[in-house]
Amino acid sequence: DAKKIAIYGISMGSYWSLRLSSYDHRAAAVVSSVACFNPNNTIFTQSSPRFKQMFMYMAGYEDEEKFDRDVAQGMTLRGYLGKVKCPTLLVTGEFDPLCPLEDAVEAFSDLKVPKEMWVFENQYHPLWGIANLGGMDCHDYVLDWLHALFSGKRVPKKSGRIAYIRENGDGPWGKCEWTPPIKPGEPYF
Structure with missing residues (x-):
């Protein structure tokens, strides 16, 4: 249904x-x-660094600052x-x-x-x-x-x-x- x-x-x-x-x-x-x-993307800042590493890998990023700027910053529900x-x-x-x-x-x-x-x-x-x-x-x-x-x-x-x-x-x-x-x-x- x-x-x-x-x-x-x-x-x-x-x-x-x-x-x-x-x-x-x-x-x-x-x-x-x-x-x-x-x-505040605590999954990337408070949790195991592995979460962020895996997410960067899946998103095709190697540069953490670029990932933060391009991806993480926009990951909000506001x-x-x-x-x-x-x-x-x-x-x-x-x-x-x-x-x-x-x-x-x-x-x-x-x-x-x-x-x-x-x-x-x-x-x-x-x-x-x-x-x-x-x-x-x-x-x-x-x-x-x-x-x-x-x-x-x-x-x-x-x-x-x-x-x-x-x-x-x-x-x-x-x-x-x-x-x-x-x-x-x-x-x-």
């Missing part, structure tokens, strides 16, 4: 899923998980999220070094569609086998979210919902609505 096709991006794919959805509006939903959608047209779920760890919470809050606020964001208490970049979900991966719950969306059982509101999913809590479906203590761009800690 063409009306039930979703894009699900994980880690660096979380960036690409949102960029793709900003100009190709065929998908019925987009999920951007294990966040890497901040505007100015693109308002162009996404389908319901969107953002999934991030509270302390993800590749996407600080203030950047996730900014990305969420830039979306103008029905949306949700799940913030996992005390989690970092990998969101699998986590206590917040009884030892399960976030992917299982993302698929449940998509199933509920496509069956009409759960439709996010345009105003959005942010869930703070506690360790040993009720998961994303419980009473976990949260208002972050920061505004977009303000440091979380």
Whole structure:
């Protein structure tokens, strides 16, 4: 069913899923998980140098300064999220070094569609086998979210919902609505 096709991006794919959805509006939903959608390219500056080396290789660059100028500088979601047209779920760890919470809050606020964001208490970049979900991966719950969306059982509101999913809590479906203590761009800690 063409009306039930979703894009699900994980880690660096979380960036690409949102960029793709900003100009190709065929998908019925987009999920951007294990966040890497901040505007500062932390995957190239905070993560293992191997990520940048591999990306430079795939993009055909040997000169790092030229790569930074020609490619990395333009790898941002700023100015693109308002162009996404389908319901969107953002999934991030509270302390993800590749996407600080203030950047996730900014990305969420830039979306103008029905949306949700799940913030996992005390989690970092990998969101699998986590206590917040009884030892399960976030992917299982993302698929449940998509199933509920496509069956009409759960439709996010345009105003959005942010869930703070506690360790040993009720998961994303419980009473976990949260208002972050920061505004977009303000440091979380």
